Amino acid sequence: MSLNALPQLLLNGFFAGSFYAMMALSWGLIFSTAKIFHFAHALVFTVAAYGAWMVASQGMPIVGTFIVAAAVGALAGLAIDRGIYRPLRRRNALQLNVFLASLGVLLAGEAVIQFVFGVQARSIQGFTLSPLRLGRAGFTTLEILVVVVSWVVIGAVVLFMRTRQGTAIRAVESNPELSRAMGINDEKVYRNVFLVGSAMAGVGAVLFSLQETASPTMGIEPLIAAFIGAFVGGIGSIGGAILGGLLLGMMENLGGIFLPGHLQVIVAFLLLFIVLLVRPVGLFARDTKA
């Protein structure tokens, strides 16, 4: 592909990156606070997408579909924390074991979804798409929707993190032991991060299903983008997760200059690998403990 495609690739990168930024923030919030490699975030995503598909196919307007998906996502995330992670936490389970449990929940949940809804892909109705142009680059109203919704959600979460409850999340994230000494109830904090992070995944699931389709295994790809974005940007840094996700989207698309489309995932892993080698704390995280 030639450099003539550059404006288009940059634009596509921004669209994808906006969605990744939201997903990286949602996953990174849970990982850095609850210290769980929450693989089952992919299941939350999928469950919310099916919830959205069910109401949308009954004629729910798109705004309502987003709200339902956020609520279904939040409840699914909370259920996984309460049903799976909390019992393990109480037994001081090793992080690796919690990770394995998370993976298990994802596989089991996908099987259940496949059993109930079948393997066929479902698409969410309710948004009419029309093409737009910006100079030599073309895009659609759907991509505008993705960008606007992603950044509104990101903005809302950034503001939330400055509230009382958000400050408590940052406290548990940076020093769980001291949080307990301060009398901060960590279970409430975990509940809040799962609710917020999972509601974000629910919104993301609608955006994803509008562009592609809902299917039982749909959650894996955005999950991978989410944690690569979070690690590349820097775990524990809100700005890092956002910029990490954005960078990932840009790099994947700019990789299109050299690589055919479905090899873009190589760029993602290359980016992750280089960051882990050169700057393991993440590109946008503060380097010191100070």
Added chain:
Amino acid sequence: MSGAQPVFEVDGLKVAYGARDAVFDASLRVDEGEVVALVGHNGAGKTTTLKSAFGLLAPKAGTVRFAGEHIVGHDTEANVRKGIRFVPEDDFVFRQLAVEDNLHLGGFAMGREVGRASVERVFEEFPVLAERRKQRAGTLSGGERRMLSMGMALISEPRMLLLDEPSLGLAPVLVRQVMDLTHELAKQRGLSVLMVEQNIDQAVRVADRVYVMRAGRIFLEETADQMRARDDWWDLF
């Protein structure tokens, strides 16, 4: 001192880390407005005693009473709300967070009634913190961080302070300052203080009574006057 109500009473406390016992039998009391020091060599079990008395560790046996009420098995949120505060020996501020946020977090367990007004009250008391309210706590000097940790505890207007080595890592002049503050809190505001210390000179200077701990047991209780009258303390360790 004597004759006053015991505010805080620990009786027969036994604590283990897994299968390994760390504290075998700790009993102590703190009266209202009293400063009590708990001293002993490294690894004696002082921190363990303090943490389990506060609810950060579950003891195997023993009772802890605050204002006559049993508090073992209560969580730290409940104990903070009752008026007990614990300041750890290290990592006692949220380094990544602003000074202001640290103070809000100090009052978090109290709910919304401890809010901005309380934060301003702490700033009046510690003006050095007020100048640095937006600064990340990790960038404060050691002394400022220590003051912040005291502010985080005092913001909820507690009755009982559990301080784990408040002089650790401070220059001598700051050690005196922290000890004087502790003394003032007890004598002027009626707070009761249980303080673990390695700096025995300074602790004994402001304390009313002293407990000495060795290998998981409290084996000696003396008044601060008795301690001061000793030639040296080496035989205690």
